[in-house]
Amino acid sequence: MRATRFFISTAKEAPSEAELVSHKLMLRAGLIKRLGSGLYTWMPLGLRALRRVEAVVREEMNRAGAIELLMPAVQPAELWQETGRWAVFGPQMLKIKDRHQRDFCFGPTHEEVITDVARREIKSYRQLPVNFYQIQMKFRDEIRPRFGVMRAREFLMKDAYSFHAGRDSLVATYQTMYDAYTRIFSRLGLSFRAVAADTGAIGGSGSHEFHVLADSGEDLIAYCPDSDYAANVELAEALAPATPRAAPAEPMREVDTPKQTTCEEVAALLGIPLERTVKLVAGMAGERMVVLLLRGDHMLNEVKLAKLEGMADFRLANEAEIREAFACPPGFLGPVGLDRSRIKVIADRTAAAMSDFVCGANKPKYHLAGVNFGRDLQEPDWVADIRNVVAGDPSPDGRGTLALCRGIEVGHVFQLGSKYSQAMNATYLDEAGKAQAMEMGCYGIGVSRIVAASIEQHHDEKGIIWPVAMAPFLLVIVAIGYGKSEEVKKAADTLYAELLGAGFDVLLDDRDERPGVMFADAELIGIPHRVTVGERGLKDGTIEYQPRHGADGQPGKAQSVALADAKEFLTGLLEH
RNA sequence: CGGGGUGUAGCGCAGUCUGGUAGCGCGCCUGCUUUGGGAGCAGGAUGUCGGAGGUUCGAAUCCUCUCACCCCGACCA
Numbered sequence: 101m102r103a104t105r106f107f108i109s110t111a112k113e114a115p116s117e118a119e120l121v122s123h124k125l126m127l128r129a130g131l132i133k134r135l136g137s138g139l140y141t142w143m144p145l146g147l148r149a150l151r152r153v154e155a156v157v158r159e160e161m162n163r164a165g166a167i168e169l170l171m172p173a174v175q176p177a178e179l180w181q182e183t184g185r186w187a188v189f190g191p192q193m194l195k196i197k198d199r200h201q202r203d204f205c206f207g208p209t210h211e212e213v214i215t216d217v218a219r220r221e222i223k224s225y226r227q228l229p230v231n232f233y234q235i236q237m238k239f240r241d242e243i244r245p246r247f248g249v250m251r252a253r254e255f256l257m258k259d260a261y262s263f264h265a266g267r268d269s270l271v272a273t274y275q276t277m278y279d280a281y282t283r284i285f286s287r288l289g290l291s292f293r294a295v296a297a298d299t300g301a302i303g304g305s306g307s308h309e310f311h312v313l314a315d316s317g318e319d320l321i322a323y324c325p326d327s328d329y330a331a332n333v334e335l336a337e338a339l340a341p342a343t344p345r346a347a348p349a350e351p352m353r354e355v356d357t358p359k360q361t362t363c364e365e366v367a368a369l370l371g372i373p374l375e376r377t378v379k380l381v382a383g384m385a386g387e388r389m390v391v392l393l394l395r396g397d398h399m400l401n402e403v404k405l406a407k408l409e410g411m412a413d414f415r416l417a418n419e420a421e422i423r424e425a426f427a428c429p430p431g432f433l434g435p436v437g438l439d440r441s442r443i444k445v446i447a448d449r450t451a452a453a454m455s456d457f458v459c460g461a462n463k464p465k466y467h468l469a470g471v472n473f474g475r476d477l478q479e480p481d482w483v484a485d486i487r488n489v490v491a492g493d494p495s496p497d498g499r500g501t502l503a504l505c506r507g508i509e510v511g512h513v514f515q516l517g518s519k520y521s522q523a524m525n526a527t528y529l530d531e532a533g534k535a536q537a538m539e540m541g542c543y544g545i546g547v548s549r550i551v552a553a554s555i556e557q558h559h560d561e562k563g564i565i566w567p568v569a570m571a572p573f574l575l576v577i578v579a580i581g582y583g584k585s586e587e588v589k590k591a592a593d594t595l596y597a598e599l600l601g602a603g604f605d606v607l608l609d610d611r612d613e614r615p616g617v618m619f620a621d622a623e624l625i626g627i628p629h630r631v632t633v634g635e636r637g638l639k640d641g642t643i644e645y646q647p648r649h650g651a652d653g654q655p656g657k658a659q660s661v662a663l664a665d666a667k668e669f670l671t672g673l674l675e676h
Numbered sequence: 677c678g679g680g681g682u683g684u685a686g687c688g689c690a691g692u693c694u695g696g697u698a699g700c701g702c703g704c705c706u707g708c709u710u711u712g713g714g715a716g717c718a719g720g721a722u723g724u725c726g727g728a729g730g731u732u733c734g735a736a737u738c739c740u741c742u743c744a745c746c747c748c749g750a751c752c753a
Contacts (some may be wrong), residue, residue, distance in 0.1 A: 112702065112714070113688050117746055137745070192752065209753090243677085243751055251753095309753095509753075544753090580712060616713035623713095634712055644712085 101573065103609045107144045110621050120316055122555035123248035125564050129625050131551075138245030138253030145625065146551070148572035150256065153550050154235055156287050156569055157258050164280035166231040166260050171213045173237055177203035179212040183523040192240050206239040211520050211542065214261040218538060219526035225265040228528060228538070229273055233260035235547060249548045250508070250556075251318075256548040263521075264539040265528060274306060274515050277543045281310050281511050288550065289567025291557060293507065295321050296331040306515040310545075311507025312553040321507045322489045326500030333504070334403040336489045337496040340449040350456045350470030352436075357467045361431025363396030366458060366467050378451050378459040378471075380433045382417040382425070385410055385444075389417065389425045393435055393447040393480065395454065398487040405486045408446070426462050434460035434468055436477045447480035448487045508553040509546070516540040555626075558649075564626030565649045573607040574674055575599065576627040578618045580634035582610045591643070591663060592633045598667045604674050623648065629673065631666070638663065645669070 109130035117134070118124040126132050131146030142150055158168065174196070180186035186193075186203075194206040207213070214232055222228065235258045245253050260277065264270040278294065285292045290312050297309040309332060311321055322336035323329065331337075360366045363377040377396030382389065390411075394400060405411050422430055425443060435445055436459070452473070461468045473479050493502045518537040521527070527535040551570070558565040568574065579592035596608040607627065609618045615634070622630050632644040641663050647656035661669050 111687060115687065116682085116689095119747075134745095190752085240753080242753090244747095244749095246746085512753075546753095578712090584711080614711060614713085614715060616711095616715080618714095619712080620714050632712070636712060 101605075101607050103607060103611045106607070108621065108625070109143065110624055118248065120247045120250065120552075120556065121559055122250065122316075122552040125555055125559055125624070126248055126552065129564055132249060134248075138242060138251070140249055140252060140254075142548075145572050149551050149566065149570050150548060152570050152572070153288065153547055154256075154258075157284055157545055157547060158235065160280045160284045160287070161233050161258070161260065163283075164231075164276050166233045166262075166277075166280075168234065169217075169232050170234050170236060171207070171210050171217075173207055173239075174204050175207045175210075175213055177205065179216055179524075180205065183212055183520060185212070192242065194239050194241050207236075208238055208240045210234070210236070210259055211261065211516075211540075212524070215520045215524045215526050215540070218261075218263050218521070219524060222263060222526075222528055222538070225528050225530050225536075228263055228265040229269045231260055231262040231273060231277075231541075233258060233543075247316075248552060250552040252548065255546065258545040258547055260543040262541040262543070263526075264541070265530060265536065267539060270515055270517075270539040270541050271306070274513060274541050277513050277541070278308060281513065281543075281545070284545070285310060285312070285510070288554065288569050289558070290510075290550070290554060292510070293321065293323060293330050295323070295507070296335055297512065306513075308513050309507075309509050310511035310513075312510050312550075312557060313505055314508050314553065314556045315506050316556055317506035317508040319507045319509055320488075321505050322493075322502045323505065324495035324497065324500050325503055327495060327497050329495050329497045329499070329502075331496075333488050334401065336502070338449065338485050338487050338489045339494050339496060340483075340485075341453045342494070343453075345453045345473070346455045348455055348470075348472040348475050352468055352470045352472070352476045354461055354463075354466050355458075355469050356465065357432070358465045360467070367396065370458065370469070372458065376454075376456075376458055378435070378454060378457045380435060380460060382422050382430075382433060383414050384417050384421060385414050389421065389443045390414065391435060391438065391443055391445045392486060393445065393451040394487055395448065395451050398448065398450065398490065401486055401488045404484075405446075408482070408484055408486075428460075428462045429464060432460040432462065432464055432466060434462050434471075436468060436471060437462055438477075440478055440481070444482070445478075445480045446482040446484060446486065449483055449485055450487065452480055452483040508549070508556065510550050510553055511543075511545045513543045514541060516542050559626075560649075560655070562620070563624035566626045566628055568628050571605075571626070571628050573625075573627050574605045575629040575631065575670065576607045576609055576622045576625075578609045578615070578622060578630060578632045580615050580618070580632065580636075583612045585635050587638050588633055588635055591638055595631065595633065595643070595666055595670075599670060599674075602667075602671055602674075604671075629670070631670065645673075 111128050114124035114128045118127055130143050132140040134140055177186055193208050196204050238257050239254050242253050245251055262273045292310055292312050294308050294310050297307045320333040322331055322333050357366055360369050363379045367374045367377050374397040379394050379396050381392040381400055405414055426433055455472050456470050458469045459471055489502055491504045495502050521538040526538050530536050555564050577592055577596055579588055581588050599606045628648050630646050637643050642660045643663055643666055644658050645661050646658040650656045
């Protein structure tokens with residue numbers, strides 16, 4: 101492609117709306133243009149990168165035995181009413197009416213449509229298993245679209261749905277998809293991790309998320325550097341302390357804490373570590389007050405809590421409810437002396453194993469020190485894992501300690517089971533001629549998000565650094581003085597034709613721009629390989645080659661190559 | 677949905693407090709010079725100042741309403 105016949109629209113400054121590096125670079129490099137909140141046009145250069153991601157996804161899905169189809173973006177309400185999700189999905193679903201006032205939505209996902217396809221087409225166990233996928237625009241009316249295409253409302257997604265005559269087949273395909281995803285993200289040059297995930301509202305048993313590791317990621321992941329354990333923090337188990345609770349060694353006593361209302365402040369005042377304090381979180385489960393005890397430095401995990409019996413509707417208590425139950429303002433609350441017939445106490449595993457701890461005194465301006473379960477207050481009614489893991493916690497697989505990192509979710513695989521097939525009566529006849537609900541799996545990849553996630557992971561102060569598999573062009577020929585020098589034009593045109601002929605995606609920058617502009621654009625756009633053709637080098641019969649990025653993570657080093665050897669040299673490089 | 681903020685040329689911004697008919701940088705157009713790291717000189721074009729209504733002799737500026745977008749939080753995948 102010649103730059104003069106293509107469309108490149110770079111900018112020195114990014115629009116002020118952009119916050120994230122990838123968002124700024126995508127706008128500056130002219131990959132995307134914003135149309136409205138969470139709505140983007142993919143400009144020619146950006147579309148090339150997007151298509152290359154798509155190509156890898158498509159290839160690997162096909163290799164894994166999935167079959168591509170394309171479902172409508174707009175879906176009738178009736179289907180969604182069958183599964184009850186028309187009402188359940190909520191405001192994230194964009195609902196629209198046609199000219200006859202019939203209800204439709206712009207598909208946020210396609211479980212209903214594909215299940216409808218399956219129940220019409222699949223009659224016999226002989227047709228199973230089957231795995232359909234599509235690459236399609238979805239629309240989810242996000243509460244807060246942000247970070248450009250990272251969390252857009254309209255986005256390109258690859259979604260696959262598998263159908264099975266039994267659990268074993270589902271598990272086998274799930275593993276095949278897991279392996280395919282690993283290949284896809286590896287080929288795309290991403291540093292990623294598969295993590296165990298909460299199955300959430302979608303239901304089913306097995307679920308993994310694939311995260312691109314990046315500090316700007318919206319998800320927090322716990323992983324073990326010494327083993328392959330990794331889980332979303334929502335799910336990661338905090339084990340009970342290995343050592344049993346120590347015997348009481350101190351008497352319980354009141355301490356003056358006139359202004360100290362947080363564990364941090366109390367610990368600082370008393371000169372003790374935060375790990376010696378216990379904080380109390382007061383909440384309501386139905387009509388009942390529930391008190392949660394956590395070590396001072398730990399955070400409540402509401403996902404874990406909600407899984408405990410009777411805690412699904414847990415919410416934090418308001419100040420009126422707290423004053424009614426404790427006769428004390430928040431900031432000095434503690435578990436000692438509570439009316440346990442009215443207030444249930446749930447202690448986190450770690451908090452439950454503490455002794456001689458510091459907590460609120462249920463009396464304004466006072467805390468208690470040297471507090472012990474069994475002696476100064478009853479044992480907790482319930483001991484459970486209700487906190488977020490922290491770095492340094494033992495790994496749940498017993499092989500080392502956990503570390504935390506942030507990730508961008510780019511893929512998610514689920515074992516759905518028969519939730520949708522039952523609701524929509526998608527059945528097949530088994531060997532015995534009996535109707536059975538199909539087992540289902542679903543497997544998503546955020547195709548457009550991957551482009552942003554890659555930039556988030558691979559960039560420098562000059563711009564984007566594309567992995568080869570995603571690059572909109574593999575190589576750029578910067579022709580200095582193309583319009584002025586016959587010699588440059590001839591050398592550049594020849595090399596361009598040779599490389600094109602060899603099947604490489606080459607961009608010839610034949611614009612009448614100053615060298616600095618062309619170099620800066622090539623770097624901003626992030627093309628992996630660059631060749632400079634100018635009169636200066638041609639005098640000695642050479643051109644200059646420079647990779648966008650060296651193998652050692654440092655900026656690429658320039659080297660001089662004889663024009664006569666250029667084709668062979670570059671062909672060798674590009675074929676890798 | 678709660679809190680905060682911003683809308684002025686394609687992009688980044690000043691001007692708003694203190695009303696007097698709109699400016700800077702980048703980009704764009706023309707010409708000349710320049711050509712291995714975002715050129716120089718000269719000339720030029722571009723705004724219903726987000727929208728509607730009001731106050732005023734006069735509104736980018738003051739008042740009311742409204743729309744859009746961004747950030748933080750809650751929510752969700």
